[in-house]
Amino acid sequence: MRPHHDAGSDCERAPVNAAGLYRQLNGPIFGKEAKYEFINSYVPLGRELLYIAGSRPTHSYMKVALSRLSYDEFALTQSYLDHVQEQLLNLGLRLETHCDLDAWKALLESAPGVESLSKPLDPAVNYIQPNEAFWISLETVKGETIACVGARMVDTTDFIEEFVTTYLLFGDLKPRLQLEPYGFVENPPTIYGRVGYGGGSWVHPDWRNLDLSGVTSRLGRVIALRHLRVDYYTCFIKATTKRKSWSAETLGWPHSRPLTTGHHPGRDNYVADSLFLWAQKEEILDLCNERRPLRHRQQGRLQRTG
Numbered sequence: 001m002r003p004h005h006d007a008g009s010d011c012e013r014a015p016v017n018a019a020g021l022y023r024q025l026n027g028p029i030f031g032k033e034a035k036y037e038f039i040n041s042y043v044p045l046g047r048e049l050l051y052i053a054g055s056r057p058t059h060s061y062m063k064v065a066l067s068r069l070s071y072d073e074f075a076l077t078q079s080y081l082d083h084v085q086e087q088l089l090n091l092g093l094r095l096e097t098h099c100d101l102d103a104w105k106a107l108l109e110s111a112p113g114v115e116s117l118s119k120p121l122d123p124a125v126n127y128i129q130p131n132e133a134f135w136i137s138l139e140t141v142k143g144e145t146i147a148c149v150g151a152r153m154v155d156t157t158d159f160i161e162e163f164v165t166t167y168l169l170f171g172d173l174k175p176r177l178q179l180e181p182y183g184f185v186e187n188p189p190t191i192y193g194r195v196g197y198g199g200g201s202w203v204h205p206d207w208r209n210l211d212l213s214g215v216t217s218r219l220g221r222v223i224a225l226r227h228l229r230v231d232y233y234t235c236f237i238k239a240t241t242k243r244k245s246w247s248a249e250t251l252g253w254p255h256s257r258p259l260t261t262g263h264h265p266g267r268d269n270y271v272a273d274s275l276f277l278w279a280q281k282e283e284i285l286d287l288c289n290e291r292r293p294l295r296h297r298q299q300g301r302l303q304r305t306g
Helices: 018-025 070-088 101-110 157-164 210-228 241-249 281-287
Strands: 042-046 046-052 093-098 133-140 145-156 193-203 232-238 257-262 274-279
Touching: 018 193, 070 093, 070 210, 070 281, 101 133, 101 145, 101 193, 133 210, 145 157, 145 210, 193 210, 210 232, 210 281, 232 241, 241 257, 241 274, 274 281
Parallel strands: 193 232
Antiparallel strands: 042 046, 093 133, 133 145, 145 193, 232 274, 257 274
C-alpha cells in the first residue's frame, strides 16, 4: 500500500523511525490530542498523510485511506459477477445497480412481504452521499423487481463505538434529545476503516425458496468491495437460532456475535435480540471463488411475477 501525498512531496522517500514518530504524534495535532495504536494505517504529518506500518489512529477525525484492489483481486470480483449474472439469466432474471435510495425506499414500502427500509439506510433521516451507497435489484424480463439489497459506507476508527453507541447510524440529520445508552450482550469486535453496512434485503414471495436471498447477500458484499472499497462489511439481524444458522449456511456470513437483547438496532418496533454479522475484505474475496448453483424454479409451485 502506497501513501497518498501531495505533488512534489518527498514523504515517500523519507526514512521513518516508527517509534520516534509514535512518540512525536502522541501529542496535540491540529489542536487535538492524538493517540495511535499499532495497526497499519495512515497518520498525518503536517499536510501529508504518511503510511506507518503497525499504527492506527484512534480518533474519528483521522480518516482512513481508500482500500485498493490488486489486478488479480479485481479480476476475481469480475469473474464472480459474470458467473452469477449468467446463472440469473438462466432464471430469466437480470442484475441491476442503483444509487437512488429514495427509489429503493419507495420499492420496499410498496413491496409484498417486507418491512420498510431500516433507519441506517433511510435517506429521510441520514445524510448519505450518492457515491457512498448503492442498492441492487434482480429484475424479470418484463422489468419487475423481485429482489433487492443495498449498503452504505462509513469511514471510522471504530464502527460500533462511533456509529452505534452514538445512534449516528440510525439518523444523523436531526439531534435527539432522549437516548438510552446502548448495552451490549458481549463486547463487540473493533471494526474500523471503510465499513459497509448492508440491509434492505427482500425477495418477492413468489420467488422464494430459490436461494435468491443468499445470492443478493453475497452480491451486496462483492459490489460493496468493488464500488465502495470496503475493509469490512456488516449487518444486523434478529438473533434466533434459525436465523443464526441461516446467516452462515444460506447467506455465507463468516462471523456473528450477539449484540443486543430486547431491542434491534435501527428498528424501534422490534422487541427482539440482535446479532452482529461481519466479513473482512479477504473473506469477501474468498467467497468470489464460490460457484454455488442456483436452485431451479419448480413449475406449478411458484408462479413468475410480472
